[in-house]
Amino acid sequence: MLDNLLSSYDYDLPSELIAKYPANPADSARLLVYERSSGKITHSVFYDLAKFLPECALIFNDTKVFKARFYGNKLSGAKCELFINKILANNEFLVQIRARVKENDFLIFEDDLMAKVLSLNEDGTRIVKFYKNNEELSTQEVLTISEKIGHIPLPPYLKRMDNSEDEITYQSLFAKNIGAVAAPTASLHFTPRVxxxxxDKKSAYITLHVGAGTFASVESENINEHKMHSEYFSLSDEAISLIDSKIPILGVGTTATRTIEYYARTKLKSGECDLFLNPFNKPIRQNYLLTNFHLPKSTLIMLVASFIGRQNTLKLYDEAIKNNYKFYSYGDAMLII
Structure with a gap:
């Protein structure tokens, strides 16, 4: 069976179709609409989204991206880069460090910020705490300082430094609860006019703090052996009411989708979501999906396949490539109805 093979989720993408910058205005991005009942494909633009939606309620992710990338030095003077992957308990952070470090090493950043390496994980990540003037900083204090000296954590495949415009464009219109190190990118297309x-549609919000694990590659050739990363989530009472109702639901993005489906399975209002949706673990509650175009062999393209199957997914991606759609975080969108 090909559906369980990692190599079966691969496709060739011309590099010029990777969107390095967002559409301007955001809702001028293109929209590929796929109707499952008929197999019909329509090419449109995002600001016409409402024209294609069936009866449904929309659920958005209101997480807010913080400036999770820091540039500094080791005590030796050697340069280093620290990228926060995830906020942990007890003022600790799971990070990636681009420099060779040992336990108890200190890294120095602007504004007298220091990071102490507490432990080294086998997967290459590190756990750190932050200090200023020899005082341990709370998580909130770190987040506050990050807004001053940190950098917007653009995905590595954009292969460029962040700029001041990214502070606006790599944040959704309804970003509210800070804690994500990557944007819920399907949300980036929404503008006031959309x-x-x-x-006339009911809507509600969940929060899932997107972690760096969203970019983690699947290592096992049998996708059923993949260990999914976990991310903190919480659901509003309004979202729970919609999910518990009979009304059809459109999940805006893969992060909202995973949260909706995790709640449908567990009835947990908050916690750590580690749900891996794929053709062997299909949605049980969500009806429709709005999403961007994702990396080959990623858990995100497998999530799309959980709705429409692997072959249909690759067919739509091929259609998007032939029609010069832009891919990945700042790219165009796809609606599955």
């Missing part, structure tokens, strides 16, 4: 066009 929201206005959807005013």
């Amino acid at each position: 929201i206005e066009s959807l005013k």
Whole structure:
């Protein structure tokens, strides 16, 4: 069976189709609409989203990206880069460090910020705490300082430094709860006029703090052996009410989708979501999906395949490539109805 093979989720993407910058305005991004009942494909633009939506309620992820990348030095003077992957308990952070470090090493950043390496994990990540003037900083204090000296954590495949415009464009219109190190990218296309066009639809918000694990590659050739990363989530009472109802649901992005489906399985209102949706673990509650175009062999393209199957997914990706759609975080969108 090909559906369980990692290599079966590969495709060739011309590098010029990787969107390095967002559409301007954001809702001028293109929209590929796929109707499952008929197999019909329609090419449109995002600001016409409302024209294609069936009866449904929309659930958005209101997480907010913080400036999770820091540039500094080791005590030796050698340069280093620290990227926060995830906020942990007890003022600790799971990070990646681009420099050779040992336990108890200190890294120095602007504004007298220091990071102490507490432990080294086998997967290459590190656990650190932050200090300033020899005082341990709380998680909130670190987040506050990050807004001053940190950098927007653009995905590595963009292969460019962040700029001041990314502080606006790599954040959704409804970003509220800070804690993500990557944007819920399907949300980036929404503008006030798109929201206005959807005013007759019920909507609600969940929070899932997107971690660096969203970019982690699948290592096992049998995808059923993949260990999914976990991310903190919480659901509003309004979202729970919608999920518990009979109304059809459109999940805005893969992060909202995973949270909706995790709640549908566990009834947990908050916690750590480690749900891996794929053709062997299909949605049980969500009806429709709005998403971007994702990396080959990623858990995200497998999530899309959980809705429409692997072959249909690759067919749509091929259609998007032939029509010069832009891919990945700042790229175009796809609606599955």
